[in-house]
Amino acid sequence: MVNFWIRKVEDLSKEELLEIIDRELKGLVTDKYVPTNNFVIYFAEREKIPAITEKLMEFSYTRLSVIAGNDERYYMNKLSLTYIIAFDKQDLYIGIRTYLPFYDPVAPSITDMVKAAWWNERENRDLFGIEFSGLKDKRKLVLPEYWPDNVHPWRKDYPYNKPVMDWREGLPDYTPVRERKDVDVIGFGPYHMVNDEPIHWRLYVKGEVIVDAEHRGFHNWRGIEKIAEGRLTYNQIPFIAERICGICGFTHATAYVQAIESLAGIDIPDRARYIRSLMLEIERIESHLLWIGIACHILGFDTGFMLSWKTREHIMHLAEVLTGNRKTYGMDIVGGVRRDVLGDRINKAIDTVKKIRAEYKELYNMLINNTILVKRTRGVGVLPREKAISYGVVGPVARGAGLDIDVRKDHPYAAYKELSFNVPVYSEGDVLAITLVRLDEVFESLDLIEQILDKLPKGPIMAEVKEIPA
Incomplete structure (x- = not known):
């Protein structure tokens, strides 16, 4: 098991930290590549992955973000795994990449060391056919249990429109572990x-x-990634990406267009960056109020449920005024945004924020002083800080377990680097702490929307996008 966060490096600069990492990984890695100023990829043989992971996870404020598999048959004639570890206080991502031959696609499991790997390893096993020696839980994760063992839909030789079997052949029962x-x-x-x-x-x-x-x-599971790879253009993908989730869809579209813009070296206009942050905060409020309302309902406090969703209607209506849709805004495209936010709509947004804040203050005070809600959430479902680190949790769950991390501050994107906001953090790790994080964050999002509207730069909303390299 890794000794997480025993080396305190949160006060070091990015450059100082990279010097230390270079020294620590000497003899374990074979090469190094720096695609962007906050992303460094080291190359290593597969048997070195556990030792490298152990060294990196000892640094403070690190987490295993994802293990990204890829079929690189057209470049290397191999499969690859990239273990991406975030250093949240330096705005830095470290990637450890290893290549696996198709005839022997096996890598050592690190799940016993870092619990966050459990999901990632099972996902890569399903979709790429990569085996992980030492992985105890080999049930399918993404694919249904009746899916053939030798068919891996994210490999390049699997066409996006190929049916595997007729679902009417019957579904077996779920197999408990x-x-x-x-x-x-x-x-x-x-x-x-x-x-x-x-x-x-x-x-x-x-x-x-x-x-x-x-x-x-x-x-x-619909295989959206495969459809995007095999059928859609760069600017069609954001619209399907936004439909991955009916609650947080704009975050998916934004993540995609930012990735393409980074790879293609596209600098989007400042006004477009601010509009993206505006829509992200509108979506955050909509998501949090939905969550708060449902939490109240299952705790037996339907007054809180109805008041939360009543307040939520204002932000849903504002989204419709700004984009034409209550959800699936359709604003993101590579190079900027599709619609501007003009004068009368800015005034509407300012008035809506004032209305929501007034209603939400009453709801907030009602909820935090509600004996039923507090008693049914305090001390329930406790996630200790150490487990939160090992499982790589993020968002309100991490902040409710005492982890002072927020991607908007630690890895700022869109306009967040120029905006000021607090990150609510509670140390108890129970359901009450997570609830309080979300309750507090609604106020922060309202403040952010007002800042965005006040600072909204003039200028275009789209960059000139030339041919994007394949």
Whole structure:
């Protein structure tokens, strides 16, 4: 097991930290490539991955962000894995890349060291056919259990429109990883109002205490990535990316266009950056108020549910005024945004923020002083800080477990580097702490929207985009 965060480096500059990393990885890596000023890729043989991971995760404020698989048959005639580790206080990402031959696509598992790898390794096993020696849980994660073992849909030789089998051939039962006779087992989902997509949970319960749980998602997995790769143009992809999630879709579209802009060296206009941040904060408020309302409902406080969603309607209406849609805004394209935010709409946004703040203050005070809500969330579902680090959690869950991280501050994008806001952090790690983070963040998002509207630069909303290199 890794000794997480035992080396305090959060006060070092990016350059100082990179010098240390270079020294630490000497003899473990074979080469180095710097694609951008905040992303460094080291190349290594697969057997060195555990040792490299252990060294890097000892530095403070690091987390395993993702293990990105790729089929590089047209470049290297191999599969690749890139272990991307974020250094959140230096705005730095370190990638460790290893190549695997098609005849022996096996890499050592690091799940026993870093729990965040468990999901990533199973995902790459499903989609690329990469095996991980030492991985104990070899059930399918993304693909259904009836999917053939030798068919891997993210490999380049798998066409996006190829059917695998007729679903009417029958679906087998879900195979639990643990059969326990000492507890009661409760099936939860796949359809329930608190699920933002079909998810099945097996809850292991003793009395009123949940002692264990299993998760099975991806019931609606549609292979959007494969469709994007095989069929769509650069500027068609943002529209389908935004439909990955009905709640946080704009974040997906923004992540995609920013990746393409970074690779192609496209600097988008300042006004477009600010409009992206505006829509991201509108989406954050919409998402948080939805979450707060559902939380109130399942805790038996339907007054909070109705008031939260009543307030949410104002931000949904504002999104429609600005973009033409309550959701799936359709604003992002490579090089900027599709619609400007003009004078009368700016005034509408300012008035809406004032209305929401007035309503939300009353709701906030009602919720934090509600005995039922507090008692049913305090001390429940505690995620200790150490486990939060190992599992690589982010967002309100991380901040509710005492981790002072926020991608908008630590790895600023769009206009966030020029904006000022606080990051609410609570140390208890329970459901109450996570709820308080979300409650506080609504106020921060309202403040951010006002800053954006006040500072909104003049000028174009699209850069001149020439041919994007393949």
